[in-house]
Amino acid sequence: MATLDWQLSHADGVTLVELLVTAETTTQVRIESTLTPVWPPRRQGVPAAGWDGNSFETTVAAGDRVVVGYASPAEPDRPPARLATEPPETADETVDPRALVRALGEANPPRDLVPAGETASDPAESQPTDDEPAAVEGATPLQSWFRAVERRLADAERLAGVESPEEASAAVAAVGGIEAVKQLQAQLAADRERLDRLSERNRRLEDRLRGVEIPTAVLERVA
Amino acid sequence: MILTVTAGKGGVGKSTVAYNLAAELDAVVVDADLGMADLPESRGPDLHDVLAGRAAPVEAVREDGPVDLLPCGRSLAGARAADATALVETVRRVADQYGRVVVDSPAGMRSDAGVPLLVGDACLLVTEPARAAVADALRTRELARVVETPLARVVLNRVDPDRLDEPARAERLATVLGAPVVAVPDSTALARAQQTGQPVRAVAPTATATEQFGRLGNAVATVLGD
Numbered sequence: 101m102a103t104l105d106w107q108l109s110h111a112d113g114v115t116l117v118e119l120l121v122t123a124e125t126t127t128q129v130r131i132e133s134t135l136t137p138v139w140p141p142r143r144q145g146v147p148a149a150g151w152d153g154n155s156f157e158t159t160v161a162a163g164d165r166v167v168v169g170y171a172s173p174a175e176p177d178r179p180p181a182r183l184a185t186e187p188p189e190t191a192d193e194t195v196d197p198r199a200l201v202r203a204l205g206e207a208n209p210p211r212d213l214v215p216a217g218e219t220a221s222d223p224a225e226s227q228p229t230d231d232e233p234a235a236v237e238g239a240t241p242l243q244s245w246f247r248a249v250e251r252r253l254a255d256a257e258r259l260a261g262v263e264s265p266e267e268a269s270a271a272v273a274a275v276g277g278i279e280a281v282k283q284l285q286a287q288l289a290a291d292r293e294r295l296d297r298l299s300e301r302n303r304r305l306e307d308r309l310r311g312v313e314i315p316t317a318v319l320e321r322v323a
Numbered sequence: 324m325i326l327t328v329t330a331g332k333g334g335v336g337k338s339t340v341a342y343n344l345a346a347e348l349d350a351v352v353v354d355a356d357l358g359m360a361d362l363p364e365s366r367g368p369d370l371h372d373v374l375a376g377r378a379a380p381v382e383a384v385r386e387d388g389p390v391d392l393l394p395c396g397r398s399l400a401g402a403r404a405a406d407a408t409a410l411v412e413t414v415r416r417v418a419d420q421y422g423r424v425v426v427d428s429p430a431g432m433r434s435d436a437g438v439p440l441l442v443g444d445a446c447l448l449v450t451e452p453a454r455a456a457v458a459d460a461l462r463t464r465e466l467a468r469v470v471e472t473p474l475a476r477v478v479l480n481r482v483d484p485d486r487l488d489e490p491a492r493a494e495r496l497a498t499v500l501g502a503p504v505v506a507v508p509d510s511t512a513l514a515r516a517q518q519t520g521q522p523v524r525a526v527a528p529t530a531t532a533t534e535q536f537g538r539l540g541n542a543v544a545t546v547l548g549d
Contacts, residue, residue: 144434146408195470197408200437207407207435209358214399 102129102160104183108176114139117180119168123160130184131156135172144206146198155184249291256288324549325418326350327443327472329428329436330450331459333359336480337449339517340507340539341427343532344447346390346522347540350423353414354395355439357402358429371396373413374405380416389521393417407434411442423549432462440467445475445547447539448500452482457496464500474502475546476539484508484531505539508532 102123109116121129133154140151150156151170160166172180255275262268275281326348328341338356345352354370367385368378370393384393396402418424428439440446446467450460460477467474477500479493486492493504507513512527519526524533 195441197411197438197441200441200470201407201434204432204434204437207358207429207431207433208403208405209399211403214403 101125102127102183104131104179104181106180108178108180110176113173115172115174115176115180117170117172119181120165121158121160121168121183122165124162126159126162128159129157131158131168131181132184133170133172133181134177135174135180137172137174139171139173141170143202144204145208146201146206149199149202245294249295252284252288252291255284259284324350324422324544324547325414325424325426325442325444326475326543326547327426327428327439327446329440329446329448329463329467330430330456331448331461331463332456333430335430335449335451335456336507337430338427339513340447340449340478340480341425342390342517343513343522343524343536344539344543345423345425346524347536348423348425348544350425351384351391351393351417351421352425352427353393353417354427355410355414355435356395356427356429357405357407357435358399369394369396369401370413371398371401371405374407374409375401376406376409380413381420384417384421389525391421407438410438414439414442430459430463432466436463437466437470440472441470443472445473445543447476447478447543448474448502449478449480450496451480452492457499460500473546474500475543477502477504478539479504479506481509482506484510487531503542505535505542507535507539 102121105120105122107118107120115135117133117135119131121131123129133156136154138151138154140147140156142148150158156168156170158166158168259268259271259275259281262271272278272281275284326344328337328344330337338354341352344350357370357374368383370383372378373380373383373393380393384391396405414424414426426439426443429435448460448463448467450456464474477496479496487506487508493506497504508531510523510530510532512530513523513532516523516526523530523536527533
């Protein structure tokens with residue numbers, strides 16, 4: 101007969117559970133966590149051997165003890181786990197994919213290699229639409245700036261195109277009042293300056309691009 | 324029937340063999356090279372989406388090309404989010420629906436090569452005549468033994484067409500790797516077909532490469548009793 105002892109700690113919204121299992125005779129045990137979901141310890145990205153969902157199976161030798169640790173986002177609960185009454189299923193001899201990943205090693209590219217802002221979703225889904233032009237995740241600062249300029253230009257063109265006092269007051273109100281119009285004007289001047297600097301840089305890069313040629317054949321011979 | 328096409332090292336023409344064999348067997352080819360996919364890509368859900376639980380296996384299969392294909396995503400983020408262990412269930416679901424599946428596995432000894440081998444009813448080992456390629460093939464042969472997937476055939480790819488009829492080398496390789504060898508010649512027709520996303524039979528039905536893929540398809544179908 102196995103006995104279960106436990107300790108709990110809670111920090112930053114995560115509950116850490118430490119279980120101590122002892123037995124007088126060699127026993128196969130299955131422990132079920134009452135906290136769910138369980139974040140089991142992982143080897144090569146897959147749950148450590150013995151873990152299956154919320155339960156853990158192991159063998160406790162006579163007079164020995166087994167320490168099991170895991171985490172859960174659930175609030176601490178007492179007891180955090182209990183020994184399952186039914187005996188664990190007999191070990192399956194065939195190779196399972198998790199055991200294979202543990203043994204051979206995870207092959208996913210490391211986190212550091214994934215470019216910042218790239219998400220696993222279809223890139224087409226993150227394309228900006230007219231309804232939500234602001235703060236597109238994954239857009240570079242330059243892309244965001246271009247979009248902002250386009251928005252400001254649309255406002256300015258509406259203001260420039262007014263033909264009657266009614267239209268004028270409506271257009272000013274749409275931008276947010278006459279103060280906002282003045283701000284818009286100042287912002288557009290800054291935009292113009294930045295765009296000039298970009299064009300200048302663009303021209304310089306163009307010249308350099310036109311002038312450069314890598315002597316691949318020579319380098320191949322030398323390297 | 325699930326056949327895994329694997330290799331000890333990359334660049335030996337594994338994807339080409341998988342694609343052409345799938346054409347011969349009228350099978351779906353699953354591009355399981357999660358990090359470095361080679362087979363044609365297209366829009367819509369792909370294997371990365373399936374392995375991350377965002378799409379069902381069968382809905383990711385494209386039937387609009389010359390060969391039915393479950394394509395793989397190309398993004399590093401997608402490769403990172405993919406759960407390699409879910410490949411087993413994915414391939415089985417596709418096999419339930421379509422009958423025959425050819426899995427284009429990554430080369431090497433990591434779990435991304437091990438899991439596709441595990442799901443196969445049998446495997447095909449692609450190698451080149453070069454000595455280094457054969458040494459790597461031996462390691463992959465061992466991996467297949469560990470996961471208990473029988474080796475149906477060895478494909479000796481890119482053989483000099485003038486030396487296709489020399490049996491000595493093929494026999495030596497068959498002894499070392501423990502399976503009969505089918506040689507596929509280095510063929511411009513085959514390269515041209517692959518570039519345009521076609522099986523070689525569609526481009527050059529009488530080419531030697533086409534004949535050899537026909538032989539390979541028959542052999543595999545016989546071994547798997549299908």
